Amino acid sequence: xxxxxxxxxxxxxxxxxxxxxxxxxxxxxxxxxxxxxxxxxxxxxxxxxxxxxxxxxxxxxxxxxxxxxxxxxxxxxxxxxxxxxxxxxxxxxxxxxxxxxxxxxxxxxxxxxxxxxxxxxxxxxxxxxxxxxxxxxxxxxxxxxxxxxxxxxxxxxxxxxxxxxxxxxxxxxxxxxxxxxxxxxxxxxxxxxxxxxxxxxxxxxxxxxxxxxxxxxxxxxxxxxxxxxxxxxxxxxxxxxxxxxxxxxxxxxxxxxxxxxxxxxxxxxxxxxxxxxxxxxxxxxxxxxxxxxxxxx
Amino acid sequence: xxxxxxxxxxxxxxxxxxxxxxxxxxxxxxxxxxxxxxxxxxxxxxxxxxxxxxxxxxxxxxxxxxxxxxxxxxxxxxxxxxxxxxxxxxxxxxxxxxxxxxxxxxxxxxxxxxxxxxxxxxxxxxxxxxxxxxxxxxxxxxxxxxxxxxxxxxxxxxxxxxxxxxxxxxxxxxxxxxxxxxxxxxxxxxxxxxxxxxxxxxxxxxxxxxxxxxxxxxxxxxxxxxxxxxxxxxxxxxxxxxxxxxxxxxxxxxxxxxxxxxxxxxxxxxxxxxxxxxxxxxxxxxxxxxxxxxxxxxxxxxxxxxxxxxxxxxxxxxxxxxxxxxxxxxxxxxxxxxxxxxxxxxxxxxxxxxxxxxxxxxxxxxxxxxxxxxxxxxxxxxxxxxxxxxxxxxxxxxxxxxxxxxxxxxxxxxxxxxxxxxxxxxxxxxxxxxxxxxxxxxxxxxxxxxxxxxxxxxxxxxxxxxxxxxxxxxxxxxxxxxxxxxxxxxxxxxxxxxxxxxxxxxxxxxxxxxxxxxxxxxxxxxxxxxxxxxxxxxxxxxxxxxxxxxxxxxxxxxxxxxxxxxxxxxxxxxxxxx
Ligand SMILES: Cc1ncc(C[n+]2csc(CCOP(=O)(O)OP(=O)(O)O)c2C)c(N)n1
Ligand code: SF4
Numbered sequence: 001x002x003x004x005x006x007x008x009x010x011x012x013x014x015x016x017x018x019x020x021x022x023x024x025x026x027x028x029x030x031x032x033x034x035x036x037x038x039x040x041x042x043x044x045x046x047x048x049x050x051x052x053x054x055x056x057x058x059x060x061x062x063x064x065x066x067x068x069x070x071x072x073x074x075x076x077x078x079x080x081x082x083x084x085x086x087x088x089x090x091x092x093x094x095x096x097x098x099x100x101x102x103x104x105x106x107x108x109x110x111x112x113x114x115x116x117x118x119x120x121x122x123x124x125x126x127x128x129x130x131x132x133x134x135x136x137x138x139x140x141x142x143x144x145x146x147x148x149x150x151x152x153x154x155x156x157x158x159x160x161x162x163x164x165x166x167x168x169x170x171x172x173x174x175x176x177x178x179x180x181x182x183x184x185x186x187x188x189x190x191x192x193x194x195x196x197x198x199x200x201x202x203x204x205x206x207x208x209x210x211x212x213x214x215x216x217x218x219x220x221x222x223x224x225x226x227x228x229x230x231x232x233x234x235x236x237x238x239x240x241x242x243x244x245x246x247x248x249x250x251x252x253x254x255x256x257x258x259x260x261x262x263x264x265x266x267x268x269x270x271x272x273x274x275x276x277x278x279x280x281x282x283x284x285x286x287x288x289x290x291x292x293x294x295x296x297x
Numbered sequence: 298x299x300x301x302x303x304x305x306x307x308x309x310x311x312x313x314x315x316x317x318x319x320x321x322x323x324x325x326x327x328x329x330x331x332x333x334x335x336x337x338x339x340x341x342x343x344x345x346x347x348x349x350x351x352x353x354x355x356x357x358x359x360x361x362x363x364x365x366x367x368x369x370x371x372x373x374x375x376x377x378x379x380x381x382x383x384x385x386x387x388x389x390x391x392x393x394x395x396x397x398x399x400x401x402x403x404x405x406x407x408x409x410x411x412x413x414x415x416x417x418x419x420x421x422x423x424x425x426x427x428x429x430x431x432x433x434x435x436x437x438x439x440x441x442x443x444x445x446x447x448x449x450x451x452x453x454x455x456x457x458x459x460x461x462x463x464x465x466x467x468x469x470x471x472x473x474x475x476x477x478x479x480x481x482x483x484x485x486x487x488x489x490x491x492x493x494x495x496x497x498x499x500x501x502x503x504x505x506x507x508x509x510x511x512x513x514x515x516x517x518x519x520x521x522x523x524x525x526x527x528x529x530x531x532x533x534x535x536x537x538x539x540x541x542x543x544x545x546x547x548x549x550x551x552x553x554x555x556x557x558x559x560x561x562x563x564x565x566x567x568x569x570x571x572x573x574x575x576x577x578x579x580x581x582x583x584x585x586x587x588x589x590x591x592x593x594x595x596x597x598x599x600x601x602x603x604x605x606x607x608x609x610x611x612x613x614x615x616x617x618x619x620x621x622x623x624x625x626x627x628x629x630x631x632x633x634x635x636x637x638x639x640x641x642x643x644x645x646x647x648x649x650x651x652x653x654x655x656x657x658x659x660x661x662x663x664x665x666x667x668x669x670x671x672x673x674x675x676x677x678x679x680x681x682x683x684x685x686x687x688x689x690x691x692x693x694x695x696x697x698x699x700x701x702x703x704x705x706x707x708x709x710x711x712x713x714x715x716x717x718x719x720x721x722x723x724x725x726x727x728x729x730x731x732x733x734x735x736x737x738x739x740x741x742x743x744x745x746x747x748x749x750x751x752x753x754x755x756x757x758x759x760x761x762x763x764x765x766x767x768x769x770x771x772x773x774x775x776x777x778x779x780x781x782x783x784x785x786x787x788x789x790x791x792x793x794x795x796x797x798x799x800x801x802x803x804x805x806x807x808x809x810x811x812x813x814x815x816x817x818x819x820x821x822x823x824x825x826x827x828x829x830x831x832x833x834x835x836x837x838x839x840x841x842x843x844x845x846x847x848x849x850x851x852x853x854x855x856x857x858x859x860x861x862x863x864x865x866x867x868x869x870x871x872x873x874x875x
Contacts, residue, residue: 010735039720044558047727054724055735060716062561063726063736064554065584071551075558075566076716078542079516083562083717104547261515261540268563268715270540272513274644274678280507280535281675284497285327 002035004028009057019196019207020049022170023117024056027086029173030180031057042083044073046098048090048124050117050196067097070105070114074255077110080266081256084184085112092122095131095151102153106162106189108255113183113190116153117170119198120205127201137204153193154235158228158248163188165231165248169195169214171207175244182246188254195242210242217245225249301354302486303362304432307379308371311343313425317369318349319669320429320450322498324442325353326671329493333358333784335668335860340523340607346374355491357673359635359784363864366486367435369428370396380404386485390431392424405484407435407476414468419461426462427469434473437487440466497672501665501781502527504636504676505595508643509567510539511678514593516559516566518544518552523607524663525569525597549574553581557590561725563715565647565685569595572614573604579622582656586626588725589703589711589750591650591657593643598662600858609858610663612780612831616839618658619809625747627653627754630809631762632660634783638806639665640676648684649760653753654713660808662831664860665781688712693719701732705745709752754810761807763815768794768801774825774874777849779805779837782861786829789866798874805837813844820847827851827873831860 007028014020031041041059045051047066054061060083064072069087077085094102094116105114120137122128129142131151138145157165164186168176176194183190195214197207217223217234220243224230231248256262264270304321306314318334326332330353339345352362365383370376370391377399383389385403393408409431415423426447433443443466451459477483499507506528509517517536519529529545536543542559546552552568559566570578575596585592596618600611618630629649633639639661646657688696693714700721704711711732716723724734729746731737764777768790778786783804790802803819805812820826828838828849833856838849851873855861 039722040717042562042716052736055726058722060723061725061734062558062588063724063728064557064588065580065727068550068554068581068584071546071554072558072561075516075518075544075555076562078544079559079562079564079566080715080717100547101551104551259542260537261542264540266563266717267515267540267542267559268718270515272565272683274511274513274681274683276539277507277511277676277678280538281497284499284503285495 002032002037004032006038007031007058010055012056013052014049015200017199018049019119019170019198020053020117022173023115023176023194023196024053026168026173026176026180027053027057027115029177030184033177033181034184036084040082040084042076042085043088044069044076044085045088046090046093048093048122050088050090051093053088067093067101069093070098070101073112074105074108074110077112078256078259078262080268081111081262082266086184087112087114089114089116090123090130091116091118091120091132092130095153099131103160106157106160106191109163109189109252111187111189111254111256113180113192115180115192115194117196118193119196119202121198121202123198123201134204152235153191154247155232157191158231158235161250161252162191162248163250163252164190164246166190166192166246167195167244168192169210169244170197171210172214172244175216179246188252213240213242214244215241217243217247299355301352301358301362302366302488303350303352303364304367304369305365305379305382306349306369306371307375308347309344310338310341310347312371314347314349314371317425317429318351320443320446321432322351322669324433324438324446325488326496326498327442328438328488328490329495330354330488330491331356331358331496331671332498333360333668333670335361335664338608346378353488357671358788359670360788360863361860363862367432369432371425371428372396388435388484390428390435407431407473409469409472409476411469414472415465418465418468423461423465426465430466430469431473434470435477435484437484437489440470442490497675498669499636499672500527500667500669501633501636501639501661502667503531504633504639505569505643505659505661506531507676508640509593509647510535510541511640511681512644512647513565513683514541514567514647515564516542516556517568518546518555519568519570520546520549520552520574522571522574524599524666525571525595527666528569528595549577550581553578553592553594554584556592557581557585557588560590560592561588561716563718565651567593567595569597571597571599572601572617575621583622583624583626584727585656586622586624586628586750587727589654590725591654593646593650593657593659595659595661597666598660600856606858608663610831610860611856611858612662612782613833613836613856615660615779615808615836618660619840626750627655627757628809629653629655629657629757629807630660631657631807632780633665633806634780634804636670637672637676638783641680642806644681648682652684652686653757654710655753660780662781670784686713688714690719693721696721699733702734703730703732703746703749705732705749708756709749710756757810761810761812761815763812764803764805764819766801766803766819770801770819772801773799774801774827775820775823776800776802776870777826777828777837777841778802778830779808782829782831785861785863785866788863789870792863792867793870796871798871800870800874808837808840811840811844816841817845820845825850825874827853827870829853829861829866832856
């Protein structure tokens with residue numbers, strides 16, 4: 001039986017009151033509930049406050065480059081599908097610098113869980129706007145306020161038939177932990193965008209601001225995550241009311257299942273036999289019958 | 298060399314000249330001839346003026362010749378453009394019903410109604426088969442070899458395709474024989490199968506890919522870019538058979554990060570690209586350096602800057618390869634000169650990458666990547682050892698304390714293991730980190746980890762591949778070269794020898810870490826040092842000077858997007874040493 005201590009990593013270095021604490025606790029709770037052994041978990045992250053999270057857990061991790069967590073995670077999953085691969089990104093990380101990888105991994109549908117700590121601001125570089133910042137958000141760079149249309153990760157993911165699309169909130173721990181559990185258990189690419197207050201740099205989207213607005217999709221008895229149009233409609237709801245929950249489910253085969261090479265198990269366990277190239281040597285001689293490479297063997 | 302022959306096929310892209318070229322190369326290679334073939338094409342899919350050239354000989358050859366003996370002109374432009382390259386005995390094959398031939402002078406013009414025969418046999422698409430068969434007939438090669446080959450290659454496409462092609466081939470062949478009879482002359486070049494073993498015909502890209510497969514590369518990710526795309530397609534074609542995961546990345550940034558992720562998770566992993574793609578990879582290359590993740594990156598050079606001449610050749614990224622990326626970390630740069638070297642060096646690259654936990658670059662270029670070479674002996678997987686340098690299960694089991702991915706050690710190499718394999722956790726970080734892999738900021742830990750990484754360079758000296766010497770090192774003149782110019786320079790040197798010149802050749806296959814000590818020993822007290830490079834600035838010459846203090850006496854450089862010709866080098870070296 002695994003206990004919470006089994007997941008205890010190093011001391012957190014986030015600001016007091018940061019939404020990331022809630023996310024970390026929810027992740028620990030989800031792992032504990034699922035009784036996932038730390039050595040079977042691989043956390044992959046990019047760069048940013050959010051991406052430091054794997055250090056604060058006990059598990060395998062690869063803390064790579066800004067925006068590049070997904071390609072690393074994808075390949076690690078392909079190399080060893082037996083691992084539970086969870087990605088932690090910031091919104092700048094995943095939707096800005098890593099936007100291209102975000103789109104293409106939705107297409108590939110690897111069985112990984114992608115948690116985006118969406119604080120609508122760049123934390124680690126001290127307060128610039130991010131792709132998800134609300135219009136009018138002013139910073140030292142966006143001095144006249146953001147006038148760009150915010151990136152809507154949920155709507156985009158739904159439009160691309162992402163197989164699992166959800167939104168959580170750092171201030172709603174047990175609900176978030178449930179979403180993370182569902183995401184991990186879901187076979188395929190699970191996007192969990194988490195509303196994360198950053199008391200230091202985002203004075204608009206605060207705990208209080210969210211507290212007044214968020215509600216659970218389950219409250220709407222009509223809602224059906226199998227319906228892309230309804231999901232899309234909900235994904236565009238932002239303002240007085242902000243929905244949380246699983247927006248969209250579209251189970252489909254994962255990339256791992258589609259690759260014949262993986263039938264034989266994780267790549268690291270497959271034996272290396274240089275001699276096997278002799279099987280294809282004939283193609284380079286094209287002379288039927290004659291096999292000089294086998295002479296003397 | 299008793300016999301040799303150069304065939305040049307010219308036409309528009311899309312006319313099937315590569316098919317003609319590769320089939321002829323294969324036929325002759327099967328017949329025991331040495332074949333060398335290269336392509337010269339424009340960056341377009343249809344139209345333009347493209348060339349496939351092939352040299353065959355009864356002695357090993359590694360380069361193209363300047364003289365053209367047989368010209369197969371699939372369009373008018375080829376005929377007019379290349380007439381000046383022909384000599385008195387040359388033969389031209391063209392379609393006289395479509396192209397009006399110029400007044401020929403002394404060359405022999407052979408008009409074969411390719412288009413008509415093709416249409417009568419099944420469709421205009423068969424014109425290249427007619428040209429192919431006419432050439433085979435002209436050279437005195439028996440049609441049955443071609444028929445065998447057609448059956449072998451078109452086998453999967455169905456009976457009708459085979460039938461049509463065979464018919465087109467027979468008629469093209471008969472036509473050639475008829476012309477010879479009527480003109481009462483035979484082609485001065487006859488290429489019957491030799492009583493010699495079949496040769497293996499391999500391109501540089503295939504050499505690399507075969508080396509990777511033999512070395513157990515299990516993950517390959519790439520984004521198409523000439524001239525390295527061939528590696529991606531070859532790996533994809535063998536993926537199922539060899540249990541390789543091959544993924545086309547969304548860009549080169551993703552490609553290299555995937556390779557890092559796969560390697561971290563335990564798979565031998567490789568990517569291949571060209572200069573522009575490698576620019577995008579340098580960020581990830583540095584990540585491999587910091588996280589000490591073993592990866593192999595093929596950098597197939599082509600002329601830059603920017604998109605340069607996309608389909609042509611140059612050796613201008615040597616300095617880039619040894620310096621690419623931010624920060625300081627050890628790396629290895631290898632530069633094969635032939636497909637055979639490419640094969641063994643690629644396998645070596647995987648071992649070295651894992652032994653030292655570093656990124657390794659294999660530098661090729663369009664000339665090596667896309668040219669086909671005949672190998673005398675088959676590539677020998679028995680010569681390849683697999684050295685993964687991972688902690689064994691017993692060692693892991695015995696380990697009481699927590700695993701430290703970046704443990705300090707005498708050699709700078711930390712024992713490596715794979716996540717998920719044991720109860721030990723593996724933690725890697727792109728930030729500076731402590732021995733466990735956790736982010737740090739203090740100067741002591743930074744200094745220790747940075748020193749640990751760089752320390753590996755000292756140990757890498759023990760595996761360094763010194764340059765290869767050809768000829769007598771006591772020679773008065775030493776020609777120095779690296780990578781893909783091996784064959785051209787080698788033939789030049791032999792030719793100079795035959796002329797009684799006192800020359801030897803030094804060829805580098807490992808550029809970084811640079812074999813400084815060996816080079817100092819080898820070149821001490823040498824008279825004349827001549828460096829030959831396919832670039833504008835003499836990049837190897839600069840490295841030699843930096844690392845040994847020795848300056849070249851002469852540099853022969855060329856950066857017009859084309860490989861050197863032996864004739865040109867021969868004359869230039871002669872001029873220089875006299
Ligand atoms: C290639 C690159 N560009 C820029 C940076 C600098 N940088 C570090 S974190 C960051 C943004 C962080 O914002 P976000 O991803 O939203 O994460 P947060 O810190 O808010 O959790 C940037 C731009 C970098 N490390 N690498
Ligand atoms: S800057 Fe914001 S996101 Fe970063 S630790 Fe502080 S509160 Fe959290």
